[in-house]
Amino acid sequence: MSRISKVFEKEKVFIAFITGGDPNIETSYELIRTMAASGADIIEIGIPFSDPIAEGPVIQEASLRALNAGTTTDLLFDMVKRLREEIDTPLVFMTYANPIYVYGTERFMEKCADSGIDGVIVPDVPFEEKGELGDQCRECGVDLISMIAPTSKKRIEMIAKEAEGFIYCVSSLGVTGVRSEIDTDIGTMIKHVKAVTDIPCAVGFGIATPEQAEKMAMVSDGAIVGSAIVKLVAEHGKDAVSYVADYVKSMKAGVMRA
């Protein structure tokens, strides 16, 4: 059983995202350690990409800040390696097809396994295109996290059958970012998944408050939050660590109430 699967065994999970290298590698390192200590069950690290088409303005800007600060895929692998000496929390890379492909899919996945990355999320690689990526992930024991969206409908069964780690349920149409309301019938989406497999499902896109996290965790196995955390980093920069710690605690508490 993978490290990711294990965390879903005991309770509802809270998954926290930050863009790696925003505003710099050292702050990311501290943020990840602190989030792990504050109750984040899984941490997603975004490898910044110049053109993140699935992201809203908050994460777009964070990607740009990280790239301007000189962040590279190699520097993030080094950071993960250092983190692994201190934390056991599952770590997942979230990036786009191109940074992985150009790095060399095989080399990328070997480095993931070597540095201690447990899974990857690649939003512009849908089920039909996951061939080579999926093969290399399996080879290296890295979970390829699948996404389902409100538009997936009949595709859910096919996706769920081959899913690994957990399923990332996209709560809403559009790109990442805080939303005041999520009106998709998440419960039904997840029922479709569970009819095929018992893989855990976590909901992301648009979640910002403990109340939203609680509501989403009631119909799923956990909540994923990115933009709301990245916003704190944008506001407080290198001093964001304590703000993020308090926020993560409140969100984990929200999830636990579900």
Add this chain to the structure above:
Amino acid sequence: METGRFGEYGGQYVPETLMNAVHELEEAYEKYKKDPEFNRELEDLMKNYAGRPSLLYYAEKMTEDLGGAKIYLKREDLNHTGSHKINNVLGQVLLAKKMGKTRVIAETGAGQHGVATATAAALMGMDCEIFMGKEDTERQALNVFRMELLGAKVHPVMTGTMTLKDAVNETMREWTSRMNDTLYVLGSVMGPHPFPMIVRDFQSVISKESRMQILEAEGKLPDAVVACVGGGSNAMGSFYEYIKDENVQLIGCEAAGLGVDNEKNAATIANGSVGIFHGMKSLFCQDEYGQIAPVYSISAGLDYPGIGPEHAMLNETGRAVYVPVTDEEAVGAFEYLSRTEGIIPAIESAHAVAHVMKIAGNMDKDQIIIATISGRGDKDVAAIARYRGVEIYE
């Protein structure tokens, strides 16, 4: 369902949210391309609205001046809205209408595709929103007003390099948020399948016509077909019907900006490498970590860091060759064609003219070149004046 590959290139690299939308488009296109009523309507629009067929014009003075091959110009600049973009847009907007969509969205670089989309949307009674890089809205301010005049809403894109690539990003994002009533009308032979195929099919009218026209005029096929390449839609349309004619050389001219060795260029074949971006596996200007490079060209329409997947394949197999043309050469050709033939070409098309100027003199007099004038140059006059140090603003 097949995922539209050209060799290893192409594919459908889009977020899960969009997968059913691209499949819906694929199914609709397969259905309507065989539908006699759809084809009748499209043919009628092409003839009576766009003004097709476009002329294949024998450029006699240019031929004499360069002293070699006979030069013919395929005059896409004479189409309604002034460029080849209308060919694709009439097809896609008509398709959108048949699919029951009420709103179209599109990216634009120079503004030609945006103007064409706004035009077709006005004609067919659709809502229209155009995404255009902030820098391009400034370079092509007149086209922004033109689109608004046609009833479209223009969104200046402030992210990234604020040019064509960012406009594509933003249009993709918009489509992800609203696809029930909306079709993304992509302007080039790029993006996820089925766009490269659909745009190629609608643009292939260029080579269908030119092949018949040259056979009628000369009784034989051309030796070379030359067209400019950004994403590559006019080139793909200009090449397509000749791909099977192995003796016809196909030459794409990419924007080399200040030179292929200078970092300010947009020459994807010369400088790019294989990657996955904007929904497709193809060639891109990028760094060792797969970050897409900021590219540059004097021509907003060629200022794009990638190339359509079918071009990537034609390049790999050697069926087509791709050559770099600098800003300076393109501006020279812009002025040359204006003076010599009384035709002011788009600065994009001037890249093709510049290459013709390089090769025609070394060819025999019984050889033939067809160069596609993909658009008219009125939109570029002020920018070229400024390039020459004359401070004119639109």
